[in-house]
Amino acid sequence: MWQVHCFPLCPFSRKVRLAMAEKGVAFELRRANPWEGSDAFFALNPAGRTPVVRDEGKGITLIDSQAICEYFEETEDKAPLILGTAAGRAEIRRLVALFDEQFFGEVTLPLLNERMKKRLVLRSSPDSKTLREAMRLAHEHLDYIDWLIDNRRWIAGAQLSLADFAAAAQISVADYLGGIDWSGHGEARGWYRVMKSRPSFRPLLTEKMEGLPPPPGYNDPNS
Amino acid sequence: MWQVHCFPLCPFSRKVRLAMAEKGVAFELRRANPWEGSDAFFALNPAGRTPVVRDEGKGITLIDSQAICEYFEETEDKAPLILGTAAGRAEIRRLVALFDEQFFGEVTLPLLNERMKKRLVLRSSPDSKTLREAMRLAHEHLDYIDWLIDNRRWIAGAQLSLADFAAAAQISVADYLGGIDWSGHGEARGWYRVMKSRPSFRPLLTEKMEGLPPPPGYNDPNS
Numbered sequence: 001m002w003q004v005h006c007f008p009l010c011p012f013s014r015k016v017r018l019a020m021a022e023k024g025v026a027f028e029l030r031r032a033n034p035w036e037g038s039d040a041f042f043a044l045n046p047a048g049r050t051p052v053v054r055d056e057g058k059g060i061t062l063i064d065s066q067a068i069c070e071y072f073e074e075t076e077d078k079a080p081l082i083l084g085t086a087a088g089r090a091e092i093r094r095l096v097a098l099f100d101e102q103f104f105g106e107v108t109l110p111l112l113n114e115r116m117k118k119r120l121v122l123r124s125s126p127d128s129k130t131l132r133e134a135m136r137l138a139h140e141h142l143d144y145i146d147w148l149i150d151n152r153r154w155i156a157g158a159q160l161s162l163a164d165f166a167a168a169a170q171i172s173v174a175d176y177l178g179g180i181d182w183s184g185h186g187e188a189r190g191w192y193r194v195m196k197s198r199p200s201f202r203p204l205l206t207e208k209m210e211g212l213p214p215p216p217g218y219n220d221p222n223s
Numbered sequence: 224m225w226q227v228h229c230f231p232l233c234p235f236s237r238k239v240r241l242a243m244a245e246k247g248v249a250f251e252l253r254r255a256n257p258w259e260g261s262d263a264f265f266a267l268n269p270a271g272r273t274p275v276v277r278d279e280g281k282g283i284t285l286i287d288s289q290a291i292c293e294y295f296e297e298t299e300d301k302a303p304l305i306l307g308t309a310a311g312r313a314e315i316r317r318l319v320a321l322f323d324e325q326f327f328g329e330v331t332l333p334l335l336n337e338r339m340k341k342r343l344v345l346r347s348s349p350d351s352k353t354l355r356e357a358m359r360l361a362h363e364h365l366d367y368i369d370w371l372i373d374n375r376r377w378i379a380g381a382q383l384s385l386a387d388f389a390a391a392a393q394i395s396v397a398d399y400l401g402g403i404d405w406s407g408h409g410e411a412r413g414w415y416r417v418m419k420s421r422p423s424f425r426p427l428l429t430e431k432m433e434g435l436p437p438p439p440g441y442n443d444p445n446s
């Protein structure tokens with residue numbers, strides 16, 4: 001059985017878990033806190049990052065969320081998520097990278113640092129300037145999603161794809177950390193409601209990070 | 224004809240140019256300096272990043288170096304670079320991500336900021352503490368390459384792959400910026416000499432960033 005080593009608020013692990021669930025690949029969760037820098041975790045992944053996906057029986061260890069998603073794309077027939085023509089697949093991968101790198105770097109990571117790491121690990125208070133800037137940039141990303149959803153049915157085109165799950169994974173973590181304000185983002189909000197109501201999404205929404213409760217409405221698919 | 228929009232020291236553009244050259248895909252270079260934030264460049268790529276690869280005739284615009292490499296992997300038969308079993312391909316993609324994200328973030332980007340951007344754009348002097356830390360981390364990455372090359376023929380396994388080009392692209396930029404010290408890294412150095420001597424690599428080594436000459440020996444395949 002596959003094991004996904006991660007912590008509840010790792011957006012890349014959420015992307016992987018969503019893709020695996022959509023494809024019907026069974027897995028169990030193993031808790032890993034990369035900030036603890038444990039020897040056991042570095043032995044699993046020399047880069048010290050989550051997610052790590054492993055099947056001990058098969059002797060396979062997969063690292064890097066995109067490498068992991070490509071692996072299941074190649075090995076599972078069900079629910080293709082990187083689909084269409086070569087150019088269409090490039091568009092999906094462009095948008096996955098946009099959310100994995102830019103949304104993460106500008107929004108999710110500062111929120112994780114200020115609201116999770118400072119509270120649970122460093123025991124210091126968040127920097128309000130950093131938080132304001134992250135939330136300003138979140139609005140820019142939501143504007144872009146509004147524009148995409150105004151022009152296409154899903155994030156990367158006519159079909160639901162990995163780009164939708166990459167975007168929703170980042171947003172779900174930012175939302176848990178109080179960084180998402182939907183006002184003025186009707187299209188993005190409508191799209192995210194649809195994503196939230198998928199069976200693959202349910203387990204993520206009920207999961208909690210100990211010591212850090214989500215804001216009210218976080219796990220309500222209609223909010 | 225494909226056009227690669229980039230600047231000489233963009234490591235992701237170098238990865239793409241190496242992959243395209245290996246596959247025999249013809250292209251011409253178009254200069255783009257992302258730090259200028261020009262409207263024309265944002266119109267090409269809303270993320271404001273190089274590389275952008277475009278064929279106006281075909282009406283195709285490709286963005287994100289990994290999405291671009293996957294595109295040519297899917298559309299060109301020659302010189303497969305993401306090859307082998309699904310697990311082998313995952314290992315290649317893991318290592319590409321390691322160099323694209325961690326080597327870039329820890330070594331190439333601080334070197335670009337301190338030695339290129341401060342000199343050519345900000346007209347200020349580099350911060351020596353940041354440079355020392357980048358060069359310390361470069362040694363850690365070279366140690367890891369030593370270990371890989373001690374255990375396998377190429378970076379990701381028995382075959383030359385995109386992981387070799389991703390690693391060599393980052394190292395070539397760091398080397399141009401004086402950030403690579405090969406002492407104590409015999410295996411990595413031997414592997415990099417082999418990479419440098421490939422015909423696909425030659426154009427990169429003779430290219431210069433105006434106002435910023437490379438150190439002596441940079442374009443000598445035997446050094």
Ligand SMILES: N[C@@H](CCC(=O)N[C@@H](CS)C(=O)NCC(=O)O)C(=O)O
Binds near residue numbers: 047320
């Ligand atoms: N590109 C990687 C990024 C993984 C990543 O940055 N994970 C974070 C947790 S959200 C981490 O482990 N950070 C610890 C570190 O970078 O040291 C992926 O997609 O898997």
Ligand SMILES: N[C@@H](CCC(=O)N[C@@H](CS)C(=O)NCC(=O)O)C(=O)O
Binds near residue numbers: 101270286287289
């Ligand atoms: N994941 C992207 C990263 C591209 C990237 O970071 N490019 C740099 C130049 S080396 C850039 O354009 N930076 C400007 C910016 O991020 O605003 C890729 O692989 O293409």
